Amino acid sequence: MRLGRLNHIGVATPSIADSIRYYRDTMGAVRITEPFDLPEQGVKVCFVDTPDSTGEVGKGTQIELIEPYDESSPINNFLAKNPAGGQHHVCYEVEDIEQAREWFEGKSKRILGPTRIGAHGTPIFFLHPKDMMGQLTEIMETAPKDQGSGH
Amino acid sequence: MRLGRLNHIGVATPSIADSIRYYRDTMGAVRITEPFDLPEQGVKVCFVDTPDSTGEVGKGTQIELIEPYDESSPINNFLAKNPAGGQHHVCYEVEDIEQAREWFEGKSKRILGPTRIGAHGTPIFFLHPKDMMGQLTEIMETAPKDQGSGH
Numbered sequence: 001m002r003l004g005r006l007n008h009i010g011v012a013t014p015s016i017a018d019s020i021r022y023y024r025d026t027m028g029a030v031r032i033t034e035p036f037d038l039p040e041q042g043v044k045v046c047f048v049d050t051p052d053s054t055g056e057v058g059k060g061t062q063i064e065l066i067e068p069y070d071e072s073s074p075i076n077n078f079l080a081k082n083p084a085g086g087q088h089h090v091c092y093e094v095e096d097i098e099q100a101r102e103w104f105e106g107k108s109k110r111i112l113g114p115t116r117i118g119a120h121g122t123p124i125f126f127l128h129p130k131d132m133m134g135q136l137t138e139i140m141e142t143a144p145k146d147q148g149s150g151h
Numbered sequence: 152m153r154l155g156r157l158n159h160i161g162v163a164t165p166s167i168a169d170s171i172r173y174y175r176d177t178m179g180a181v182r183i184t185e186p187f188d189l190p191e192q193g194v195k196v197c198f199v200d201t202p203d204s205t206g207e208v209g210k211g212t213q214i215e216l217i218e219p220y221d222e223s224s225p226i227n228n229f230l231a232k233n234p235a236g237g238q239h240h241v242c243y244e245v246e247d248i249e250q251a252r253e254w255f256e257g258k259s260k261r262i263l264g265p266t267r268i269g270a271h272g273t274p275i276f277f278l279h280p281k282d283m284m285g286q287l288t289e290i291m292e293t294a295p296k297d298q299g300s301g302h
Contacts, residue, residue, distance in 0.1 A: 001178075001179040002179040002181060003174070003178050003179045003180040003181065003199075003201055003202070004201075004202065005201060005202050005203060005204060005206075005211055006160075006201050006211055006212045006214075009157075009160060009238070009241070011284075011285075011286065012285075013284060013285075018284070019284060022283075022284050023154070025258075026255075026258055026260070026283075027152075027154045027243070028152040028153040028154045029154040030153060030154065048154075050154055050155075050156060050157050050243075051154070051155065051156050052156060052203050052204065052210070052211075053156060053203065053210050055156075059203070059204050060156055060157055060203075060212065061157045061211065061212040063157075082285050084280070084281060084284055084285035085284050085285040085286075086280070086284075086285035086286055087160070087238040087241065087285075087286060090160070090238065092178070092201075104177075107176075107177055109177070129235070129237070130235060132173075132177075133162075133164060133169070133170060133173050133235055133236050133237075134162075134163075134164075134233050134235035134236040134237030134238075135162065135236075135237055135238060
């Protein structure tokens with residue numbers, strides 16, 4: 001397996017509304033997607049678009065803002081320890097999610113649950129931070145429209 | 152100020168040598184820079200290059216691996232709390248570091264120390280995580296060779 005694009009970094013927040021104001025007013029973000037619920041993952045989600053090295057906004061690594069969906073959200077523990085929010089996970093793209101799953105299984109890395117559909121609508125899984133040098137790591141299949149075209 | 156490129160995410164590690172093996176063998180990184188010392192920041196540093204949306208390695212957001220340089224390193228506390236390492240900071244590019252400093256000062260954000268030369272050889276400063284929604288945030292001036300050219 002070859003290291004893929006850093007699709008996004010996941011940033012936990014107690015309030016997506018506050019985070020949107022922060023990224024817009026303090027950091028100068030010009031494009032932020034509408035928040036939506038992902039109840040099967042226990043989070044509300046939206047994405048802050050960043051520019052890539054050509055300056056094109058939306059081509060760079062995104063910031064995925066995640067807020068707890070309810071009392072059983074898997075990010076409640078993180079926010080209890082980090083009430084202001086903070087960096088929660090990293091997400092790398094792969095071309096084929098099943099091949100990636102076999103790759104990490106072959107290296108005895110603990111995969112957290114089954115492959116499922118993530119916030120971009122493509123299959124994803126998470127790897128245990130203790131097996132990934134302290135980083136909760138998401139692996140996602142590149143969205144078809146992005147594959148190979150650069151768009 | 153407009154949100155710039157996410158130049159890198161800083162990942163603290165107890166051992167850059169172990170991290171290089173991890174990124175090469177587990178994550179499939181194909182290009183990792185030679186580690187070097189940055190004693191004035193109290194860290195040893197190297198960069199893992201990632202591809203951008205066109206697949207070109209080195210154009211994507213980098214992973215900056217940082218290991219303590221000595222007993223007084225500013226990342227020793229982080230590693231005491233996170234012995235395996237983990238996500239430590241985010242770094243966004245700006246065109247003009249002095250304008251950016253004034254921008255954040257105008258928003259009453261705490262800047263940690265003077266503007267200094269960072270790991271890419273351009274001026275940088277850090278902002279207090281408590282003022283940045285829980286994220287230690289580095290602001291760096293884009294390297295001249297990168298400005299406007301997309302290279």
